[in-house]
Amino acid sequence: MLVKHYSKIRSASIHICRNLKTEDFVAQPEIFISPPKWHLAHTTWFFEQFALVPNKKGYKLFNNKFPFLFNSYYETIGERIPRNKRGTLTRPEIDEILNYRRYVDAEMIILLDGKINKELFNIINLGLQHEQQHQELLITDIKFILGNNPLFPNYHNFINHQLELDTVKPLNFLAMKEGNYEIGFNEEKGFCFDNELGNHKVFLHEFQISNRLITNSEYQEFIIDEGYTNHKLWLADGWNWIKENRIDAPLYWHQKDDDWFQYTLNGLEKINPTAPVTHVSYYEAEAFARWKNKRLPTEFEWETACKKNENKIPKAANLANNEYYEPAPAKTNQFYGDCWEWTSSAYLPYPFYKKSDGALGEYNGKFMINQMVLRGGSCATPADHIRATYRNFFYPHERWQFTGIRLAEHL
Numbered sequence: 001m002l003v004k005h006y007s008k009i010r011s012a013s014i015h016i017c018r019n020l021k022t023e024d025f026v027a028q029p030e031i032f033i034s035p036p037k038w039h040l041a042h043t044t045w046f047f048e049q050f051a052l053v054p055n056k057k058g059y060k061l062f063n064n065k066f067p068f069l070f071n072s073y074y075e076t077i078g079e080r081i082p083r084n085k086r087g088t089l090t091r092p093e094i095d096e097i098l099n100y101r102r103y104v105d106a107e108m109i110i111l112l113d114g115k116i117n118k119e120l121f122n123i124i125n126l127g128l129q130h131e132q133q134h135q136e137l138l139i140t141d142i143k144f145i146l147g148n149n150p151l152f153p154n155y156h157n158f159i160n161h162q163l164e165l166d167t168v169k170p171l172n173f174l175a176m177k178e179g180n181y182e183i184g185f186n187e188e189k190g191f192c193f194d195n196e197l198g199n200h201k202v203f204l205h206e207f208q209i210s211n212r213l214i215t216n217s218e219y220q221e222f223i224i225d226e227g228y229t230n231h232k233l234w235l236a237d238g239w240n241w242i243k244e245n246r247i248d249a250p251l252y253w254h255q256k257d258d259d260w261f262q263y264t265l266n267g268l269e270k271i272n273p274t275a276p277v278t279h280v281s282y283y284e285a286e287a288f289a290r291w292k293n294k295r296l297p298t299e300f301e302w303e304t305a306c307k308k309n310e311n312k313i314p315k316a317a318n319l320a321n322n323e324y325y326e327p328a329p330a331k332t333n334q335f336y337g338d339c340w341e342w343t344s345s346a347y348l349p350y351p352f353y354k355k356s357d358g359a360l361g362e363y364n365g366k367f368m369i370n371q372m373v374l375r376g377g378s379c380a381t382p383a384d385h386i387r388a389t390y391r392n393f394f395y396p397h398e399r400w401q402f403t404g405i406r407l408a409e410h411l
């Protein structure tokens, strides 16, 4: 059972890379992008380092130098190549990385066939969840690599008419009563990251939250109304950020004559007015909400509204299993899928949060500074990798993930 699960998740990473050319595997156009080749090796290193080395008797590293190349940020493990140098690794070539994956997979399958104690099970499960996080990063990093190439090459030719609606449901608001609500992961079974633990209560005033994400055409109204040049709408950091970086539209938007185009994994396409706006920073989401005389929800408001209105992931949710990899017009309340939703909550530890000992304690806890929480998953998130309590986090200026906007207000 675990072998099947392991093999399925591992092969999904290879599947995402099926359309890439050799040169695509190496590029690192910005420091926050990792080359696809590096993702494939790093996720493999994770299993080698944390599952095989401590648990498989006589295990021999595939290559003694690989831990230096493919450790991401684990200080406990030791020295590693600087992040901005990942794109200089023309060697090991992709075939060698694929050999590395096969070698580790074969060793992992032998390990999985044996006796697995709870601690090892948890490490393997974490490795698989980690692999799925990198699958999302693979998609968004591939989009950044291809989308910043002046030729705007296609990743795929994806047509799914079911996802291409001409109309969108009216923007309405879902009312939520004031009261004490439980926040965080509190289930007997199932996986969660340590940052979801510390189940606790919060008091929320009466509020309402929008029944879908903000669309491209709604965001275009903000642009037409000179939202990007009205300092009154912006936080000081956001205003500096748009000035310094000459930002006047979401990432991947290109204006030609009077029309807006957007780079998608299908190549450059005309903006779809009914699809959710995506690739916006926290600053842009916040300014848009202010322009609408609304605000972004807190992560606690988001979680309680999600649990009430979309307790389970709807079948129509647009997650990575659609292989569309673009947000689509709303068929649901869109709490799940399409875009990660910026919340107004800083990424902080919950009360009772405990960082685990050892290297894996570095997984989440040390990033709880200067970042904002996003909720709900995106069109690049695997469907079995998202839940109402899942906390994602990015810096407020970052927008290469599929990030979007949901509005809220107090009543």
Ligand SMILES: [Fe+2]
Residues within 6 Å of the ligand: 042, 072, 130, 134
């Ligand atoms: Fe990682």
